[in-house]
Amino acid sequence: MATAFLSAQRSKDPRTQVGACIVNEENKIVGIGYNGMPVGCHDDEMPWGRDSDNILETKQLYVCHAELNAVLNKNSADVKNCTIYVALFPCNECAKVVIQSGIKEVVYYSDKYKDKPEFVASKKMLDMAGVKYRQHIPKQKQILIDFTAIDAMTGTNVKEVLKADQTSF
Ligand SMILES: Nc1nc(=O)n([C@H]2C[C@H](O)[C@@H](COP(=O)(O)O)O2)cc1CO
Numbered sequence: 001m002a003t004a005f006l007s008a009q010r011s012k013d014p015r016t017q018v019g020a021c022i023v024n025e026e027n028k029i030v031g032i033g034y035n036g037m038p039v040g041c042h043d044d045e046m047p048w049g050r051d052s053d054n055i056l057e058t059k060q061l062y063v064c065h066a067e068l069n070a071v072l073n074k075n076s077a078d079v080k081n082c083t084i085y086v087a088l089f090p091c092n093e094c095a096k097v098v099i100q101s102g103i104k105e106v107v108y109y110s111d112k113y114k115d116k117p118e119f120v121a122s123k124k125m126l127d128m129a130g131v132k133y134r135q136h137i138p139k140q141k142q143i144l145i146d147f148t149a150i151d152a153m154t155g156t157n158v159k160e161v162l163k164a165d166q167t168s169f
């Protein structure tokens, strides 16, 4: 799930960044994706709003959801019997992609849109197709990525080695 969330950081959606990570039966990652505009549809030329009188001026008609991208980005022949980790519960369109691609389990973090018809329909289809879904409750609320830690650790290790050398002499 953390990998899904990390992938979401790349999304240009100013409101909701979603990531998805697919793992096979050995828990090995076979696909990662985040919500974004289709290839060739430039982020800065596409609408990112969601509320407009003109639906053509909203993101809904254009944006590829994280789950779709994760399936399309797969590095294996298929994603049959895989599990998809996703930050937000899949909508009805993504549920179809999940079912048709053979994914057997959805692990989601948030179900904040659960009362909307897209998500009621999604669950109806997942239930009928026998795709399991469960909420992920993380052991810790946050993970900090500190790029500098690798150098700091090396420094500490070097100091420890030097100290050990001094005591042995
Ligand atoms: N499961 C999902 N995967 C996704 O990639 N998305 C994307 C579509 C939009 O770009 C954004 C939702 O925008 P908003 O409705 O919160 O402003 O997240 C949304 C959902 C849930 O609907």
Ligand SMILES: [Zn+2]
Residues within 6 Å of the ligand: 065, 067, 090, 091, 092, 093, 094, 095
């Ligand atoms: Zn979707």
